[in-house]
Amino acid sequence: MIKKIDKDQARFRQIVRGKIKKELRKYMTKSEFIGKEGKNIVSIPLPQINIPRFRYGNNETSGVGQGEGEVGSPIGQGDEKEAGSQAGDQPGQHILEVEITLEELAKILGEDLKLPNIKPKGKSTIIADKHTYTGISKAGPESLRHFKRTYREALKRQLAMGLFDPDHPLIIPIREDKRYRTWRLKEVPYNNAVIIYMMDVSGSMGDEQKELVRIEAFWIDTWLRSQYKKIDTRYIVHDAAAKEVDQHTFFHIRESGGTKISSAFTLCNEIINASYNPFIWNIYLFHFSDGDNWGVEDTKKCASLLEKELLPKTNLVCYGQVKSAYGTGQFKKDLETAFPDEEKLITSEINDLDSIYDSIKDFLGTGR
């Protein structure tokens, strides 16, 4: 049974969704969502959607209580002010925690950034559920009523019973006449994808830079997960040498030393060759660094790796250049010079939290 409240709740969720969409840029700079692996739900703090009323101001908050305590002793904390907001900005406003699934969040992200749906390549053996309408039954919800069949049944019955008057062709279906569509779950092969994140963890990449990467990666994940039923993620860190790590290490490791980007590309290529057949898998590479590379030779090696190995095998290669105090940003320029017309290669600058929004759009706006 569909409860009446469901409609009101749906409407409320729709309003919430609108609010999130409006403030998406702000939410995208926050890292609170992240780090809840295994959960499909994020909790978003929204200022309460309230109906304004004439009411007493908050600065006069007082009341009557009951219990122990001397005059002057504190009995409780005032409403929490949102950390980081401007001082005195509407104190005591209730914060409403709204839960939203990652799929929904991705959908909002997609709508707001006008991200095109990805056209996947290849079909694979991985199976997914799909609903298909397959037949007709005598019982079902009214919303699935098959008008034409119902009409035909009613007509048949009325003709058989002699209730049909050709001059006055009124057909009134009764319950027995009604026909409904039925559906079945079907298993269909589905596309699958892998994201390989690479990050420069050399001395010049500080915590701030890693935070940017972390947030960026969260949104990339969220979006791509909404596009594919199943997604693998692999993480590579590198300084002068590269190694594969798990997610936690990826975001928290701190190394020092020089930078050889080619090391990461080489390892990445090995991973692809070992596990991900490009004819079956949609492969996404994301590389983040501050733009410094160790020597022109290495950059050349990178370019050739990209051209010969990586670009042909992947859907997309994205390079995000994070601003740091030490980075020169040379690598981005080098890439752009080396591949001026390559559609599969996208570069973007991530200077601060605010630019994540645009950078996501750069990366994912291609629909590949």
Add this chain to the structure above:
Amino acid sequence: MTNSLTRELITIKNDILKVALDYGLDPFTTIFELVDYDELNAVASYGGFPTRYPHWKFGMEYEELSKTYAYGLQKIYELVINNDPCYAYLMKSNSLIDQKLVIAHVYAHSDFFKNNMWFSQTNRKMVDEMANHSTRIRRYADKHGETEVESFIDTCLSLENLIDTHSMYSVPKSSHSMPSMSVPDTDRITQPQVVKLKSKEYMDKYINTPGFMRKQKEKIQEAEDQKKNFPPAPEKDVLKFLIDYAPMRNWQKDILYTVREESYYFAPQAMTKIMNEGWASYWHSKILTQKVLAANEIIDFADHHSGTVAVSPGRLNPYKLGLEIFRDIEDRWNKGKFGKEYAECDDINKKRNWNLNLNLGQKKIFEVRKIYNDITFIDEFFTMEFCEKQKMFAYKLDTATNQYVITDREFEKVKKALLFRLTNMGHPHIAVENGNYKNRGELLLRHYHDNTELQLDEAIDVMKNIFLIWQRPVNILTIAEGDEKIISYDGQNVKQETI
């Protein structure tokens, strides 16, 4: 409804009802429904009614309730609606002792609804009425568009507390003497001229004599003056004023009317919260411990009962406060601790041991439940002895530390703070001062300031909503940041003027 009680619960219910009737309670016929937690949350979001008009605020409430229930933070204990017959809901998963407690509690509420005079003016067929509201508003939504109707409901809900609760109990006032135009719709200020009687020129000074002309002029002046005093006395039922005089379309008027009607329906519950819950707690406790429970159930009952009357600092528990006052009244009237002689007695020891064995307690509490509301209840029965015994205090938010701090334990101040909280159900007093302000059809509201200022940003949002209805500039006379001010909204800009 399919959610009827189990046989066992029916027996329990009948037993409790019999006990309640023996004690002298006089409830409406009360229909209990057995629901699961989700149904209970849904119905609670609708304020206990099976059908309400469509609005997202119910959805928000439902989401909140579902979440707090899921996280085990709180569950709804009892839900009963003021209607004849009374409807109440029992949660399937409650233990039998809980069910007994809730049933007894509900019968006492039902008795209160039926017999407390502040409820006398409420619609006792509100379940049907709410369903009618729902049908009408759904029809408007079909006709005029869901978004438009929804946003108009938002507007109306923003004003829903602008009613005059006391108007329910007084003889209806004769409607305002109204100027000919409901709303002067122009900015032009035209001075009406005396219309001369038709006459030949040479007869003019005999027909339109100077005396006649003067009288006519006075009449016009009077009408003008009256226009300035419109309404003649400040109207606290702002919603009624808007319904009567604002230029709205019929469906809008009807929606505002609906919102107002529901506000009036719910008002007595806010006006008697402490008494009502106190009364119900008093009786569930008495009925269960004295007649219904078996010895082996007492401990569990005590556990659950203490949950409902628990106090936490900073939050006034109406169940607890009401229950204690009722018990105090019963005790005082049993012992004769009232009247001149008692009041004038100075000897503390004598006062403490005062006992005239009058046994008027039961009679008195029934009288109290009949004619008092929270304000008169507190005013009369919140005594100094009670205040001390119950360790009551007043608190305030210390803005420097952002902490609530106990400010007073002095009886007078605690009582004053308590009464203030209850006055006008905790809402600011707002009335229509002038419906033709500046002689330009502007609306002037007055906030009757009682040492507490309005939340200004929100008040401005409300004024914007009133503007949508009144369609002329809206002004409010209030005190903000210590100064008397008129705040105006003319459809575009907000202006503050210190006077």
